[in-house]
Amino acid sequence: MVNLYEEATWVRDRIGSTSDTDFPIGACAQASQLLCYHLNKKGYNKPIYLVCGASKKRSGEVRHWWIESNGILVDITVDQFNLIEDSALSYKIKSHRPYHRVYCLPKEEAPHHKVFKLVPKELWVWNEKSIGEIRLDVLRVIYRRLHDSSHIQEIYSECLRHSNFIKKLALLTLMEISMSVEETWQI
Numbered sequence: 001m002v003n004l005y006e007e008a009t010w011v012r013d014r015i016g017s018t019s020d021t022d023f024p025i026g027a028c029a030q031a032s033q034l035l036c037y038h039l040n041k042k043g044y045n046k047p048i049y050l051v052c053g054a055s056k057k058r059s060g061e062v063r064h065w066w067i068e069s070n071g072i073l074v075d076i077t078v079d080q081f082n083l084i085e086d087s088a089l090s091y092k093i094k095s096h097r098p099y100h101r102v103y104c105l106p107k108e109e110a111p112h113h114k115v116f117k118l119v120p121k122e123l124w125v126w127n128e129k130s131i132g133e134i135r136l137d138v139l140r141v142i143y144r145r146l147h148d149s150s151h152i153q154e155i156y157s158e159c160l161r162h163s164n165f166i167k168k169l170a171l172l173t174l175m176e177i178s179m180s181v182e183e184t185w186q187i
Contacts, residue, residue: 002044004074005104011035012076012102014146024077025084028065031077034146036067036126037139046070048126053116057090064116066103067126073107090115 015023015031024031029052036048048069054061066075078099086094096111103110128136 002039002042004039004044004069004072005102007039007042007044008035008074008076008104009102011038011146015076024080026080028075028077028080032065032067032075033126033135034139034142035074035076037128037143039069040126040128041143044069050124050126052119052122053112054119055090055092055116062088062090062093063119063122064112066112068107071106073103073105073110073112075103075110075112076101078103078112092116 011031011034015027015034029050032050036050039048046069048067050065051068051073052063052065054063064078064081066073066078068074079101080099081089081093082098092115096115099111103112107113131139
């Protein structure tokens, strides 16, 4: 049986160990997708929903992504709101600080539904068959990198050179996919 808290913590720790840049800031959608991919690989077979919420502020809104499954809310990046400047956040977000690194609890007990209003058109069920092949390839490579500890130092070194961890990791992933396609053509 898959323990959601343990698996969420594993993914969060692996991503966090690869970089001391700005993670988890701005990485909620990608990290949530990676968590879905990981849970699927671990044999978790209940429906997983990728959920987007918006919190209004004076000028615009702040959006955040997490997952929900079987009444449980799982979030591995909400603590970014402990790090972001107050002026960039809504009153509701600031008033529920501090946030934990990992949330895994009944959704009614999490602060999310008090802070964020769900964005219905951004709610979708995780299903690898409905994901574009390129995005799925990116997830596969990132997952393999997180799973294989020999890649951790390489990822860490590369990401230190750039301010946005997830974008850089995606670039490294695309480079690796490109190299593997070239190797296939050479055979």
